Amino acid sequence: MKHLLTTALVASFALAAPFAPTSAQAEEINVVMFGMPYTRGLQKLAGDFEEKTGIKANIDVIGQDVFENRITLSFTGRSGDIDVVHAPVIQVQRWVQANWLKPITAEVDAMPVKGDLMAGPLDAYRIDGEQFAVPFMAATGLMTYREDVLEAAGVGVPQTWAEMLEIAPKVTDGDQSAIALRAVPGQGFNMFIFPMIMRAYGGKFFADYTGGDLTPAINSPETLEALNVYSKLINDHAPQGAGNFNFAEVNAAAQNGQIVFAVEGTGVAAQIVDPEKNQYADVTGLALPPGGPAGRSPAIAVHGLGIPASAQNVAASAKFIEWAVSTETVTKIALSEPFANFTTQPVAENAEVIAKYAAIHPDFLQVQADALNLAIGHYRPLLPEWPSLGAAIGENINAAVNGLITPEEALENAEQEMRDILGQ
Amino acid sequence: MTLTSTKRLGATYELQRGYRRMIYPAVIAVGIFAIVPLAGMFALAFSDYHLLRGTNWQFGFKNFARLLSDQRLMNSIYVMSILSFFGVATQVIIGTAVAVGLQKIVGRWRFGRILFLVPYAVPHVAVALIWLSLFTPTLSPINAFFDLFGITVPSFLTTQGGAMFAIVMADTWTNFPFAMLIILAALQGISPDLDEAAAIDGATRVKTFFFITLPLLMPALLMVTLFRFIDSLKHFPMIFVITKGGPGRSTQATNFYAYVQTFQNSNVAYGAAIAVTLFLMAALISFYVARLNQRVSQ
Amino acid sequence: MIDKSPEYRFKKALGVSMMLLLVAFAALPTLWALILSVRSPSAVFEPIWESPLALTLENFFNITRSDFPKALLNSFITAGSATVLAMIIGVPAGFALAKSRVSGKFIASWVLLLLRMAPPVGFVIPLFLLYVNAGLIDTYLGLIVAYMTLTLPLVVWSMWNSFAQVPDELIEAALMDDATLTQAFLLIVLPAARPGAVAAAILAFLVAWNDFFFSLIITRSSTTTAPVAVMNFISFDSVDWASIAVASIALTLPILPLMAIANRYIVQSLSGAVKG
Numbered sequence: 001m002k003h004l005l006t007t008a009l010v011a012s013f014a015l016a017a018p019f020a021p022t023s024a025q026a027e028e029i030n031v032v033m034f035g036m037p038y039t040r041g042l043q044k045l046a047g048d049f050e051e052k053t054g055i056k057a058n059i060d061v062i063g064q065d066v067f068e069n070r071i072t073l074s075f076t077g078r079s080g081d082i083d084v085v086h087a088p089v090i091q092v093q094r095w096v097q098a099n100w101l102k103p104i105t106a107e108v109d110a111m112p113v114k115g116d117l118m119a120g121p122l123d124a125y126r127i128d129g130e131q132f133a134v135p136f137m138a139a140t141g142l143m144t145y146r147e148d149v150l151e152a153a154g155v156g157v158p159q160t161w162a163e164m165l166e167i168a169p170k171v172t173d174g175d176q177s178a179i180a181l182r183a184v185p186g187q188g189f190n191m192f193i194f195p196m197i198m199r200a201y202g203g204k205f206f207a208d209y210t211g212g213d214l215t216p217a218i219n220s221p222e223t224l225e226a227l228n229v230y231s232k233l234i235n236d237h238a239p240q241g242a243g244n245f246n247f248a249e250v251n252a253a254a255q256n257g258q259i260v261f262a263v264e265g266t267g268v269a270a271q272i273v274d275p276e277k278n279q280y281a282d283v284t285g286l287a288l289p290p291g292g293p294a295g296r297s298p299a300i301a302v303h304g305l306g307i308p309a310s311a312q313n314v315a316a317s318a319k320f321i322e323w324a325v326s327t328e329t330v331t332k333i334a335l336s337e338p339f340a341n342f343t344t345q346p347v348a349e350n351a352e353v354i355a356k357y358a359a360i361h362p363d364f365l366q367v368q369a370d371a372l373n374l375a376i377g378h379y380r381p382l383l384p385e386w387p388s389l390g391a392a393i394g395e396n397i398n399a400a401v402n403g404l405i406t407p408e409e410a411l412e413n414a415e416q417e418m419r420d421i422l423g424q
Numbered sequence: 425m426t427l428t429s430t431k432r433l434g435a436t437y438e439l440q441r442g443y444r445r446m447i448y449p450a451v452i453a454v455g456i457f458a459i460v461p462l463a464g465m466f467a468l469a470f471s472d473y474h475l476l477r478g479t480n481w482q483f484g485f486k487n488f489a490r491l492l493s494d495q496r497l498m499n500s501i502y503v504m505s506i507l508s509f510f511g512v513a514t515q516v517i518i519g520t521a522v523a524v525g526l527q528k529i530v531g532r533w534r535f536g537r538i539l540f541l542v543p544y545a546v547p548h549v550a551v552a553l554i555w556l557s558l559f560t561p562t563l564s565p566i567n568a569f570f571d572l573f574g575i576t577v578p579s580f581l582t583t584q585g586g587a588m589f590a591i592v593m594a595d596t597w598t599n600f601p602f603a604m605l606i607i608l609a610a611l612q613g614i615s616p617d618l619d620e621a622a623a624i625d626g627a628t629r630v631k632t633f634f635f636i637t638l639p640l641l642m643p644a645l646l647m648v649t650l651f652r653f654i655d656s657l658k659h660f661p662m663i664f665v666i667t668k669g670g671p672g673r674s675t676q677a678t679n680f681y682a683y684v685q686t687f688q689n690s691n692v693a694y695g696a697a698i699a700v701t702l703f704l705m706a707a708l709i710s711f712y713v714a715r716l717n718q719r720v721s722q
Numbered sequence: 723m724i725d726k727s728p729e730y731r732f733k734k735a736l737g738v739s740m741m742l743l744l745v746a747f748a749a750l751p752t753l754w755a756l757i758l759s760v761r762s763p764s765a766v767f768e769p770i771w772e773s774p775l776a777l778t779l780e781n782f783f784n785i786t787r788s789d790f791p792k793a794l795l796n797s798f799i800t801a802g803s804a805t806v807l808a809m810i811i812g813v814p815a816g817f818a819l820a821k822s823r824v825s826g827k828f829i830a831s832w833v834l835l836l837l838r839m840a841p842p843v844g845f846v847i848p849l850f851l852l853y854v855n856a857g858l859i860d861t862y863l864g865l866i867v868a869y870m871t872l873t874l875p876l877v878v879w880s881m882w883n884s885f886a887q888v889p890d891e892l893i894e895a896a897l898m899d900d901a902t903l904t905q906a907f908l909l910i911v912l913p914a915a916r917p918g919a920v921a922a923a924i925l926a927f928l929v930a931w932n933d934f935f936f937s938l939i940i941t942r943s944s945t946t947t948a949p950v951a952v953m954n955f956i957s958f959d960s961v962d963w964a965s966i967a968v969a970s971i972a973l974t975l976p977i978l979p980l981m982a983i984a985n986r987y988i989v990q991s992l993s994g995a996v997k998g
Contacts, residue, residue, distance in 0.1 A: 061954070070938070079854045081860075243582035249562065249563065399674070461848040464848020541981045549952050550966050554970070606880065606925070696844050710839060
């Protein structure tokens with residue numbers, strides 16, 4: 001009888017001993033990271049790690065959105081299926097607050113490589129005296145500009161956003177716009193770019209972040225001025241439709257020769273000045289992002305490796321992290337991938353590495369180092385609530401840029417929502 | 425369920441038991457793996473589960489009380505209604521038009537219908553990316569083409585209406601083949617004699633379609649509309665990739681808003697409460713449609 | 723009907739041009755994806771008429787070196803199994819729902835619908851916990867079962883509608899001839915509803931094939947399906963448009979033979995070989 005058979009089939013499926021998930025055994029660890037040059041390079045080197053330690057590392061490199069969903073579930077479910085996790089500094093406070101990360105102070109102190117790591121990025125992972133992750137990369141905000149266009153227009157490289165506004169009309173010509181900036185709402189999208197302008201004009205998120213006064217203070221004349229500049233650049237001096245640009249559209253616009261300036265993260269800027277990726281690379285210069293009355297504050301995003309609280313084999317995980325940020329490994333990746341924003345200091349002194357990036361663009365490493373020196377660690381506040389704060393602010397900023405609400409309303413709303421999120 | 429009808433089918437107790445045994449496996453098969461998560465969703469909605477604030481596992485109606493005064497929820501329901509209504513309507517109309525058109529095409533052009541099925545196989549993430557590039561003026565070949573003639577195509581994604589239009593277009597493109605397939609299958613069930621009879625009676629093609637074909641298509645149309653509508657309430661990849669909910673928050677549909685609360689704001693309980701609200705709304709709608717379907721199919 | 727009046731010609735022209743418009747709507751984005759897939763990375767967004775020769779097949783070779791082919795295979799295994807199982811279980815259920823007079827079938831149909839409409843965001847966490855406890859994370863079995871919650875309601879619903887069109891007399895006649903219900907179903911009713919069954923199977927397969935959400939939650943590296951693998955081409959600072967286009971084509975091509983099979987049934991039905 002057919003239906004009996006089908007019942008039996010279903011029942012057998014339900015009762016069948018499930019295949020065991022790829023659980024981490026003593027000599028095997030699972031590493032989850034999202035796609036970027038470093039992680040792809042690391043994935044290719046997994047064999048080296050096994051050779052050295054006898055531990056097999058399954059390095060899974062996935063899309064960022066896939067990553068964030070899986071991480072949240074995996075951590076919430078404490079499924080213990082991840083031994084080493086990609087930890088963006090902007091998320092780490094939230095993860096620590098939720099008890100998702102293991103403090104690894106002792107493990108890190110025992111790593112000989114610790115002394116080779118840049119102090120700023122390393123400290124960004126220190127929360128209440130405990131170390132929670134180890135950095136491998138620090139991306140900063142950089143500006144690219146078309147040397148040929150500036151020369152033809154007889155203007156120099158803008159040092160401030162006000163100069164940028166002045167120069168913009170002079171370099172606009174038919175199909176060519178002055179600038180493109182990320183504008184889509186999101187803490188990693190417009191909120192990676194906008195604070196550069198905000199801080200240049202003296203705007204800030206909180207009354208006194210470093211002093212510990214977390215009263216929202218985004219609704220200020222300084223931030224309003226910055227928002228007007230940002231909005232004007234996008235609406236008057238950027239390509240059509242720029243109010244919805246993300247990094248991919250900015251990158252494409254630069255590669256199609258549709259814009260003169262781009263202010264972007266190191267990863268995108270590196271693609272814009274790379275002759276293999278961009279036909280205009282030969283005539284593209286690289287500089288620090290513009291500043292303002294309150295100085296220059298390039299964006300910064302630090303990425304590192306941490307160990308989930310539910311991980312079983314901490315010793316093996318720590319061994320992996322140590323190997324992954326070691327001078328030897330990072331040098332290999334810096335040479336094999338477009339990866340110049342490493343945080344392992346000695347790599348920067350490697351002659352081969354210097355030669356490689358000088359060939360892409362002579363100023364590349366220098367400008368990047370300068371940007372890193374200028375950047376403040378809490379460019380985006382290091383708070384557990386940042387992901388939701390950043391989203392709320394970003395949505396209001398985007399609404400103002402696209403004319404749905406006025407800039408005044410946007411900042412007022414943003415400040416109110418910040419208070420709500422922080423429970424003040 | 426009346427006695428007369430059972431008699432007409434010659435049904436014995438044995439026969440009804442046979443029917444029932446045909447249904448049970450389906451019920452069991454989905455029961456466990458669908459009921460448990462759903463029950464979990466309801467439990468979460470009444471809880472205070474928050475990833476950051478700490479959880480005391482106190483249950484109550486707090487989340488639902490908050491929903492009532494949540495302006496963003498109201499806005500999201502409005503966005504969802506617009507997207508679902510226009511999306512489903514466009515899909516059903518285009519799907520039916522293509523199906524009716526294809527049915528008339530015989531001979532060697534027949535295989536052309538495969539062309540219309542291609543969009544259905546493209547993964548939604550890729551659909552969203554393809555349409556994102558088509559709606560981004562600097563990247564779009566459409567804009568480049570019209571530029572050749574000096575025509576400037578406006579940018580869609582920086583206004584609320586335009587952004588919704590873009591989402592509806594992308595959604596329609598990938599989902600109209602579903603409607604087309606069902607309608608096409610239903611059209612074959614309709615005897616060609618009917619059309620001929622109507623033609624002999626002097627009815628125009630348009631009249632034949634509206635008075636003969638369309639009523640016979642009703643069960644299929646209902647099913648398509650229902651399934652597409654249910655799916656459209658779960659709108660996600662298109663918004664996530666094409667607009668990120670922007671400009672501002674103007675394209676954050678309810679499902680997207682639930683995602684924001686759960687994953688971005690760490691408020692799992694509140695996210696679940698939004699999801700439950702959505703689920704109840706859909707359940708109510710589908711109740712009436714299911715009843716309608718029952719009436720039509722009998 | 724041989725009608726050559728101007729009015730008829732006008733209407734015909736109107737119909738044809740409408741059809742062409744629909745063809746353009748369906749085909750142009752596909753064409754755009756095809757173009758993207760063969761463009762060299764530096765010319766992805768240049769109008770094709772500006773650099774018609776910046777073409778390359780390298781994008782195709784690149785993708786064979788990624789995890790994508792394995793993900794494609796995973797998609798086949800899971801969507802295929804979920805379809806076969808849903809047909810085995812769902813077709814009889816659809817038949818029973820259409821023809822029996824059992825009580826509660828309205829509730830049954832409604833519940834089937836309800837299962838399909840729960841917003842994933844709400845139940846991901848409970849579902850994930852269930853799967854962790856059942857040891858089903860990153861297994862084919864787990865994904866197949868999850869897909870059945872998508873395919874089964876679809877099969878049951880569309881078969882219910884198909885079987886409703888089969889006249890009761892056909893079943894009665896068979897039962898009069900001392901056939902069992904199962905025999906009547908398999909030998910008489912099912913063949914009559916074959917085109918509907920093929921359509922249902924294809925639709926069910928496509929629903930599972932298109933799934934993104936379940937795969938996102940349930941799978942890890944070893945059973946990831948293709949739609950999620952596509953997402954992996956969007957990385958931290960770049961979007962690999964060419965690979966996404968190639969991947970979309972790779973996801974579409976295997977579907978086409980399936981469509982050809984469906985086509986044959988449709989033709990059969992048109993020529994009157996199968997009639998309800």
